[in-house]
């Protein structure tokens with residue numbers, strides 16, 4: 402792993418992960434920035450007991466790339482950005498407008514996948530995907546050591562349709578100081594499965610899916626399938642065929658294999674419609690304090706687009722009742738994804 406770490410003008414950390422040796426990433430941040438002061442608040446809904454982060458300061462955050470000054474492009478003379486170096490492969494830094502940190506605890510980081518403003522992860526060469534995998538694993542290890550962190554969630558929102566405020570290829574990492582609701586539900590299901598049937602819930606799911614009609618793609622060590630009760634028009638889960646708690650639990654060659662499969666799936670998603678598919682990619686690494694019952698992570702890739710010009714909106718049933726309705730059968734979605742790309 403080729404990592405160079407530095408500090409931005411307001412005290413935030415930045416880490417460069419390079420494909421190989423021989424790159425000087427020590428450029429200083431010459432901006433005049435006010436001190437970095439995260440100010441989010443965590444509240445618990447008394448009815449559903451679900452946690453909600455209140456982060457009003459984010460209303461003023463950077464939107465779009467007005468004037469050609471994208472904050473995620475490398476710095477140019479006279480145009481300093483969030484990334485002081487004049488080039489990079491993968492860069493990770495503390496989010497300037499975080500929804501965690503401060504009194505709430507936790508941390509949010511931005512991960513830039515390429516210096517190329519118009520790049521997409523699907524089109525990156527295999528070596529870069531491997532560097533991204535190494536960066537994700539390294540950040541997961543570091544963030545897992547922070548006091549109070551319970552869960553390290555790696556994700557990417559690609560496309561304005563799914564809320565990406567910057568088009569430059571990037572994702573984020575949230576180190577939650579509490580258990581997010583989906584992970585809490587999976588931990589409960591995994592505990593229940595262990596009591597009733599013994600063994601790992603996800604191992605049982607992967608074994609069943611591998612023999613079923615919803616497989617999209619796979620390798621010797623990973624399986625990609627549309628889940629039985631997919632919520633989204635096109636949704637794929639990517640899981641190791643053996644228990645691995647998070648990305649740090651994979652050997653480098655295993656993670657490289659996973660990233661190659663991930664690239665294949667992104668290309669299949671982009672092949673679904675005429676133009677690039679907006680997507681969300683979520684890596685459900687297992688929570689740090691429940692690994693006695695749940696130690697098998699998975700990735701979740703999905704789009705809200707159900708047809709060329711149709712988006713799946715979260716209306717009353719989904720948003721209000723939390724009851725999802727999917728207009729495409731998971732078996733039909735798997736068939737299309739197998740033929741795509």
Ligand SMILES: [Zn+2]
Pocket residue numbers: 471472473474517518569
């Ligand atoms: Zn850019």
Ligand SMILES: [Zn+2]
Pocket residue numbers: 601602603604605643644645696697
């Ligand atoms: Zn397992």
